[in-house]
Amino acid sequence: MNKIIKYVLHDIFRNRILLAYVILLLLSSLGLFMMNEDVTKGLSSLLTVLLIVIPLVSILFTTIYFFNSYEFIELLVAQPLKRSTILLGVYTGVGISLLTAFLLGIGLPVVIFDGTVTGWYFILSGSLLTLIFVSLAFLASVITRDKTRGIGISMMLWFYFTLVYDGILLMVMFAFSDYPLEKVTIFLSCLNPVDLARILVLLKMDISALMGYTGAVFNQFFGSLFGISLAVSVMLLWIAIPILIALRIFKTKNL
């Protein structure tokens, strides 16, 4: 497995795309931090990058990489290796490289310019999001054989988690606005990793506004150590479950 990881890492780092990704992230984070006098505002603008660009690049890059190295994977399958070892090896390789890119491109500037608790939560949720979307990409790639289709499914997943889910949620909230929804929303937020990542950062950043509104219940829950650890563990589940399903499918898949 270590050999596979090594090979994948070598392959990706030789690839220029990852470098371009790091530079893009670095430019946006440095630009946002330097443009705004206020560090908090830089961080809040960067939150949009965190919630949109990182999932998108993670899921697309992984899907494309998977299909591009399809032949390599086929070759590996022909070797006396367990299929789960192969898939996990590739996953770890891609995960490490994208995580490195995120930490270099956004993590480092955030630590340098901000360095507060909010910044650390920001990095934590960004790292988790990267891994979650790599995991989802593997699921999307494994269920089809066709590259275009795989990319299509990845895009759909990204679109669903960043926009459609929240839209549906807002509609549901409007429809049931006569009922107390706070506890329901806590549950519903767990069904979307992007929301969880946002909440983790938000509660550190916009805490004052949340308390002013009915978000008090919300804040009480996610503001507590229990809430935070629950959010993080749900996000870890979001990493584990898609990759486990992908593994099951990959094991029996006719390549």
Add this chain to the structure above:
Amino acid sequence: MLRSKVIFRFTYITTSIILNTCFLLFFLIVLSTKSTAREIVVKPGTQYSTIKKALEEAENGDIIRVLKSTYIVEDLTIDKSISLIGVDFPVLDGRHKSNILIVNAPKVTISGFIIRNSGFSNIKDKAGIRVEKADTIQILNNRLENTCFGIYLAKTSTGTIKGNTIIGTSTAIQSGNGIHLWYSHHINIINNKVSGQRDGIYFEFATYCEVSHNLCENNYRYGLHFMFSNNDNYTANIFRNNGSGVAVMYTKHIRMTGNTFDQNWGSSSYGLLLKDISKSHISNSTFSKNTSGIYMEGSNELMIINNNFFNNGLAVRMLANCEKDTFMLNNFRGNTFDFTTNGSENNNFLKGNYWDKYTGYDLNRDKIGDVPFRPVSLYSQIIERLPSAVFLLRSFMSELLDRAERALPSMSYVNLYDSEPSMQIIRP
């Protein structure tokens, strides 16, 4: 002829002598009254072992110096115009019984004491220093600890409360107000520090007062709370981390300049709560890290100029019953929401403010944005109708809604905008 001259000279001499003696007498009287302003020293183990004894002996204008020791004092009434001066901070301990000092006479000075442990009652307001129906009062450089009410002034005029430190009981139930004014006027409240009380400074029917350079922090309810108190000035005070910030109600003609409203967090907490205020002036103040910077209700004809709103949840919440208020040259930076309101009609005036959320352009480079800025965002209106939607704050969807609305305002029903937003931060 000669006789008349002699008579004239004689009268001249006599009158001059009379005048001189009169002058001398007057001088002597002045001197003698001066010399009767005695100094009585209170020290345990001497003739004046308690302040009460000294007070019985004292006459108007005397100075009572109290040397360092601990004195048990309960309802000690000062009914003569004297100066009560503590040397090296003697302690007046009320042993949780009743009031500690009561002032009933004019021209009283109290300075340099540590006054602690007043009583507590549900019916009567027990205070560290209670002043009633007196004038020209000076309360200087005292330290009040564990008093229900700190300094309590009722029907008093022309006084100075300066340099006192008031540390409350730190229990929510047994706390009164730090500095409490009721039906008083022309009182200067300068350089005091109040913490751990219910309200830091409380005014009811207190007019023409000057409140400056005070620090009110960690009080249970409001840092400053006033009602029906017209024509007061508040300058350079700091109100920090109080339960509900600062509340001002049913008042007109007030000036608040250079104050700092900081870190008033909580579900019903405000930097500055304005209720039924009119014809007042708020300028050069800083509102930072409050749940709501300013919350306005029924407040009319206010000038809100040159203030800084930083990192608040809501910078300004203005209910629909506010009219003819002016917001000019303020900076709005890093607030989650700059402005929210609950109505669609607007009769207020915004001009030349700096908004960090402004995305317009400035073609002629005159530092004034060419497109008006609408500070009430679409998403804040959604939250207005559906409070639990705050859950989706900062999500891609809420940003998208706001952006779309800003590009093509079609759904915004709020007729509130800054016609000339500043392109750069306004420096005073």
